[in-house]
Amino acid sequence: MAFDPTDVALTIVKIALVLAITLSITPVMVWVERRGSALIQDRPGPNRVGPLGLLQSLADALKFILKEDFVPAQAHRWLYTLAPTFGLLPAVTTVAVIPFGRPFVIPELTLFGRTWFEGGRLFEPIIADVEIGILLIFALASLAVYGLAMAGWASNNKFSLFGAIRASAQMISYELALALAAIGVLMSAGSLRLTDVVWRQTGNFVLFGVEWLKIPAWNVFPMVIGFIVFIVAAFAETNRLPFDFAEAEAELVAGYHTEYSSMKFAMFFMAEYMAMGTISALTVTLFFGGWDIPWWSEPATFAGFLLSALAFLVKVSLLLFVFVWVRWTLPRLKYDYLMRIGWKVFLPMAFVNILIVAILIAMGWI
Amino acid sequence: MFEIVVFFFFAVVAVAFALMVVLHRNPVVGAISLVVSFFSLAVMYVLLDAPFMAALQVIIYAGAIMVLFLFVIMLLNLQHEPEPLNRPIQRFLGYFAGSAFGLTLVYYVVKAGVTVPRAEVPFLSDAHTIGVRMFEAYIFPFEMVSILLLAAIVGALMLTQREVVRRDERLADLEQEKPR
Numbered sequence: 001m002a003f004d005p006t007d008v009a010l011t012i013v014k015i016a017l018v019l020a021i022t023l024s025i026t027p028v029m030v031w032v033e034r035r036g037s038a039l040i041q042d043r044p045g046p047n048r049v050g051p052l053g054l055l056q057s058l059a060d061a062l063k064f065i066l067k068e069d070f071v072p073a074q075a076h077r078w079l080y081t082l083a084p085t086f087g088l089l090p091a092v093t094t095v096a097v098i099p100f101g102r103p104f105v106i107p108e109l110t111l112f113g114r115t116w117f118e119g120g121r122l123f124e125p126i127i128a129d130v131e132i133g134i135l136l137i138f139a140l141a142s143l144a145v146y147g148l149a150m151a152g153w154a155s156n157n158k159f160s161l162f163g164a165i166r167a168s169a170q171m172i173s174y175e176l177a178l179a180l181a182a183i184g185v186l187m188s189a190g191s192l193r194l195t196d197v198v199w200r201q202t203g204n205f206v207l208f209g210v211e212w213l214k215i216p217a218w219n220v221f222p223m224v225i226g227f228i229v230f231i232v233a234a235f236a237e238t239n240r241l242p243f244d245f246a247e248a249e250a251e252l253v254a255g256y257h258t259e260y261s262s263m264k265f266a267m268f269f270m271a272e273y274m275a276m277g278t279i280s281a282l283t284v285t286l287f288f289g290g291w292d293i294p295w296w297s298e299p300a301t302f303a304g305f306l307l308s309a310l311a312f313l314v315k316v317s318l319l320l321f322v323f324v325w326v327r328w329t330l331p332r333l334k335y336d337y338l339m340r341i342g343w344k345v346f347l348p349m350a351f352v353n354i355l356i357v358a359i360l361i362a363m364g365w366i
Numbered sequence: 367m368f369e370i371v372v373f374f375f376f377a378v379v380a381v382a383f384a385l386m387v388v389l390h391r392n393p394v395v396g397a398i399s400l401v402v403s404f405f406s407l408a409v410m411y412v413l414l415d416a417p418f419m420a421a422l423q424v425i426i427y428a429g430a431i432m433v434l435f436l437f438v439i440m441l442l443n444l445q446h447e448p449e450p451l452n453r454p455i456q457r458f459l460g461y462f463a464g465s466a467f468g469l470t471l472v473y474y475v476v477k478a479g480v481t482v483p484r485a486e487v488p489f490l491s492d493a494h495t496i497g498v499r500m501f502e503a504y505i506f507p508f509e510m511v512s513i514l515l516l517a518a519i520v521g522a523l524m525l526t527q528r529e530v531v532r533r534d535e536r537l538a539d540l541e542q543e544k545p546r
Contacts, residue, residue: 076392076394076395078395079394079395079398130417131417131418131492131493132417132418132420132421132493135418135421135422135425136417136421138421138425138429139408139420139421139424139425139428139429140424142424142425142428142429142430142433143401143405143424143428143429145429145433146398146401146433146436149433149436149437149440150394150398152440153394153440154394161440164440165437165440165441168433168436168437168440169437171433172430172433172434172437175429175430192493
C-alpha cells in the first residue's frame with residue numbers, strides 16, 4: 001500500500017474527532033444521568049456547580065483526581081493496576097469501525113500557495129472501513145469481560161470476586177444473543193461492513209404500494225424482534241440496570257470495583273459510559289439507519305455530511321437517554337431470572353428473527 | 367517496513383506471554399497471558415491478509431473459551447501453587463526437551479521458509495469464501511461436528527438435570543409431610 005500523507009492526515013483528524021466525542025460522552029452522560037434520575041424521582045438533582053449543575057461532572061473529575069490511590073495489601077498488584085486499562089480499551093477502540101456521517105467529496109483547494117486535495121477527494125467518515133466491520137466490534141467487546149474479571153479477582157475481596165464471576169457468566173450468555181440478533185441485519189446487507197449496512201438502509205419502504213405511504217428503510221421495522229433482543233442484550237453487556245449484577249450495590253457492596261478508588265475507579269466509570277455510547281452507536285447503525293436522515297437523500301457535500309453526522313448524534317443521544325430512563329424506572333432482576341430469560345427467551349427469539357428475515361429476503365420483500 | 371515492525375513487536379509479545387503461561391505459578395496470570403498471546407496471534411492473521419480469521423481467533427479463543435477457563439479458575443479459587451518440588455532431574459529434562467523441540471522447530475521453519483517458494487494461488491479467507499467452502503465441500507464434516515456438539519450439550523444437560531429432579535422430589539416429600 002502506497003504511503004499517502006494526505007490520507008494519514010485525514011485519518012488522524014478522524015481519530016481525533018471520534019476520540020474527542022467518545023471521551024466527552026462520560027462527563028455529559030454523568031450530568032444527564034444525575035439530572036435525569038432527579039427528574040424521574042421528582043427532585044432537583046445537582047444544581048449548585050455551574051448553571052443547571054452543568055459543571056458537576058468537572059467537579060466529580062477533580063474529586064477523583066484528588067482522592068488517594070489505594071491498593072489493598074492482599075491484592076495482586078499487577079493485575080489490580082492493569083484491570084481498569086483492560087476495561088477501558090475495548091470501549092475506546094470499537095468506535096473505529098462505525099460510520100458517523102455521509103461520505104462527501106472534499107473539493108480541490110488552493111491554500112498557502114499549494115493545491116490540496118487534487119481533483120477532489122472522497123472523505124469517508126469512518127476511521128477504519130474494514131471488511132470484517134461488525135466482527136471486529138464483537139471481538140473487542142468480548143475482551144471487555146477481562147477487565148471486570150481481573151479487577152474482581154485481583155482485589156482479593158469476596159464481593160469483588162462474586163461481582164466478577166456474575167459479570168463473566170452474564171456477558172458470555174448475552175454476547176450470544178447480541179451477535180445472533182445482529183445476524184438478520186447482516187443477512188439483509190449481505191456484508192459484514194458497517195458502511196454497507198448503513199447504505200442498505202437509506203431510501204424508503206413503500207407500504208402497500210401507496211406512493212405517499214413510505215417509511216425509512218431502517219432495519220428496525222422488518223426486524224423488530226431482532227431489535228428487541230439486541231437492545232436487551234446491550235443492556236446486559238454494558239452491565240446497566242436492570243441487569244447490573246456485576247455491581248448490585250444492595251447485595252455486593254459495589255461488585256467488581258469495590259476496592260477501587262481515585263482514577264482507577266474513574267476509568268471503570270468511564271468504560272461503562274463509553275461502552276454505552278459504543279453500543280448505542282452500533283444499535284443506531286444496525287437498526288436505525290446510522291446517519292440516514294428519513295425522507296431525504298443527503299447530497300455528497302460538506303453540508304450533507306454535517307447534517308447526517310448531526311442526525312447520527314441525535315439518534316445516539318436519544319438511545320443513551322433511554323439507557324438512563326430505563327435505569328431509573330426498572331428495579332434489578334433476580335440473577336437466576338436473568339440467566340433463564342437470556343437462554344430460554346432471548347436466544348430462541350433471536351433464532352426466530354433470523355428465520356423471519358430469511359423468509360422476507362426469500363420473498364424479496366426487503 | 368511498517369509491517370515488519372508490527373510483526374516483530376507482536377511476535378515477541380506472543381512468545382513472551384506464551385512463556386508466561388508455562389512458567390508463571392499463578393493460574394489466573396497464566397490464563398490472562400494466554401489471552402494476550404492469542405490476541406497477538408490474531409494480529410499475525412491480519413498481517414497475512416486474513417482479517418476474518420483474526421476476528422474469529424479473538425472472538426472464539428480469547429473471547430469465549432478463555433473466559434470460561436478464567437471463570438472456572440476463579441470459581442475454584444486456585445491460589446498459589448505450593449513451592450516448587452525438589453526434582454532437579456525432571457526439571458532439567460523438561461527445560462532441555464522443551465528448548466530442544468523449540469530449536470528444532472525454528473531450524474526447520476527457517477530452512478523451509480528460505481528454500482520453499484510461496485504458493486502462487488491467491489489466498490482467500492473472507493467470510494463469503496469460507497462460508498461457501500464450509501457448506502459445499504465440507505458439508506459432511508460440518509454436520510458431523512454439529513451432531514458431536516449437540517451430543518455434548520445433551521450430556522451436559524443430563525449431568526446438571528439430576529439435582530433439579532431430586533429437589534423437586536424433595537419438595538413433593540415436604541408437601542406430603544405437611545400437617546393437615
